[in-house]
Amino acid sequence: MESNPLHPFELHPYGSLSLFGLDISPNKAVVMMWIIIVLASSLLIIAARQQRIVPTRLQSLAEILVEFIRNMIMDTMGEKGMKFFPFVATLFVFILFCNILGLIPGSYTVTSQIVVTAAFALFVYSMSIVVGFVLHGIKFLGILMPAGTPVLLLPLMVPIELVSQLARPLSLAVRLFANMTAGHTILAVLFGMVVSIPLIAAPLAVKIGLLILMVVLVVGRRRVIAATGTWGLVGMCILIPVILTVIWSRWLPFAFSIAINGLEVGIAFIQAYIFTILTCVYLGDAITLHGHAEGAH
Amino acid sequence: MPQFDTQFFSSLLFWEWVSFGILLLILYKYAFPWILENLDARERKIRETIEAAERQRAEAERRMAEYDAKMRSAQKEAEEMIAQAKVRAQQMMEENERRMSAEAERIKANAAREIEQERRTALEEVRRYAGELGLRVAERVLERSLTDADHKRLADEALTAVAKDFEKS
Numbered sequence: 001m002e003s004n005p006l007h008p009f010e011l012h013p014y015g016s017l018s019l020f021g022l023d024i025s026p027n028k029a030v031v032m033m034w035i036i037i038v039l040a041s042s043l044l045i046i047a048a049r050q051q052r053i054v055p056t057r058l059q060s061l062a063e064i065l066v067e068f069i070r071n072m073i074m075d076t077m078g079e080k081g082m083k084f085f086p087f088v089a090t091l092f093v094f095i096l097f098c099n100i101l102g103l104i105p106g107s108y109t110v111t112s113q114i115v116v117t118a119a120f121a122l123f124v125y126s127m128s129i130v131v132g133f134v135l136h137g138i139k140f141l142g143i144l145m146p147a148g149t150p151v152l153l154l155p156l157m158v159p160i161e162l163v164s165q166l167a168r169p170l171s172l173a174v175r176l177f178a179n180m181t182a183g184h185t186i187l188a189v190l191f192g193m194v195v196s197i198p199l200i201a202a203p204l205a206v207k208i209g210l211l212i213l214m215v216v217l218v219v220g221r222r223r224v225i226a227a228t229g230t231w232g233l234v235g236m237c238i239l240i241p242v243i244l245t246v247i248w249s250r251w252l253p254f255a256f257s258i259a260i261n262g263l264e265v266g267i268a269f270i271q272a273y274i275f276t277i278l279t280c281v282y283l284g285d286a287i288t289l290h291g292h293a294e295g296a297h
Numbered sequence: 298m299p300q301f302d303t304q305f306f307s308s309l310l311f312w313e314w315v316s317f318g319i320l321l322l323i324l325y326k327y328a329f330p331w332i333l334e335n336l337d338a339r340e341r342k343i344r345e346t347i348e349a350a351e352r353q354r355a356e357a358e359r360r361m362a363e364y365d366a367k368m369r370s371a372q373k374e375a376e377e378m379i380a381q382a383k384v385r386a387q388q389m390m391e392e393n394e395r396r397m398s399a400e401a402e403r404i405k406a407n408a409a410r411e412i413e414q415e416r417r418t419a420l421e422e423v424r425r426y427a428g429e430l431g432l433r434v435a436e437r438v439l440e441r442s443l444t445d446a447d448h449k450r451l452a453d454e455a456l457t458a459v460a461k462d463f464e465k466s
Binding site: 006009010011013019022023024025026027029030033034036037040041044045047048049051053055059062063066067070085086087089090091093094110112113114115116119120177181 | 298299300301302304305306307308309310311312313314316317319320321323324325327328329331332333334335336338339342
């Protein structure tokens, strides 16, 4: 086991491949993307082909997914936004599969690569700008002036809005990348502790056992012996260090890693959701020109 | 951090867009339309079913009300019929009674008339018989000394006397 918790994010090219002088050698992340295409498309196609009125489980799942994204679009963009449904839904599915499959030990989390999240974020943001200008022309610049701003405040508001606009793709990219990276780093650190802790745990536990013995002897030997018997006292001084050694050894970080893994599953869903809903919000802003929507930062 | 290693950027970006594009194409062509259609179909089906159920319920309620009204009118009719029957039975009983008593009266009157007639006949008989008897007695007494005219006169006298006595008694 490597001691560097960032080790799981390292990539190594599998062979070398280039297209028009561009290096496109596959690596672990690329292989994960291939797996995701195959898995996501086959699951959804199988689900889509089961056209039953009373749905099967897989069908239900796919329908919940579609309904979920449709509601998301309806809430933020309205009926007009359904043009973007395929894009938004694919984005959600892709990111969700990246996040979730990355949790499988030995796999790779594609979304922990900043270049991947940044590409999506920039694309989404530029798309919202293009849509805005196509739909509203030069009036789209009004997005920099929230409705009802007094004229006097405009010199202040426009730069603020400009910064908030520019922060959108940045925050979108960094949020997903940072969440995925942090979760995996924590897991790596915990697993590292599983290896390293027993080295210090046993001597520490013995010292604590001696400390208890001393305290008992100084404070109230008679009372303790009366309560536990002589063997009870001896047992206490042996048992407690043993228990502490066991607890402080690999079990505690291991138990933590299980809990964190559960948390990571939740985060995988939530981050995919956040990325998608913000995509919808930005596109919705561009379509409806309502200035900034809530939760956009 | 390994993620900032620019060596892999070109490969990652290229494959990201290729994968995303392929996935988008596949899902756009073969998955989303079916699922969306599925959802719409179910929605339609549920709405239709609910509407049909609503209609049937209204129909059932209407029929129920109809039957109720029919039932009530039938009951009323039956009650009327019973009341009429009672009245008629009463009338018939009274009629019968009246007829029977009239009949009885008539029979009684007949009987009285017959008795009266019998009495007259008997009286006549008695009178005749008494006349003859008197005549025979007188013949024995007088032994043919009287003429037929005398006979008749004596008989009449005797008869009148007897009749007078009889009427007095």
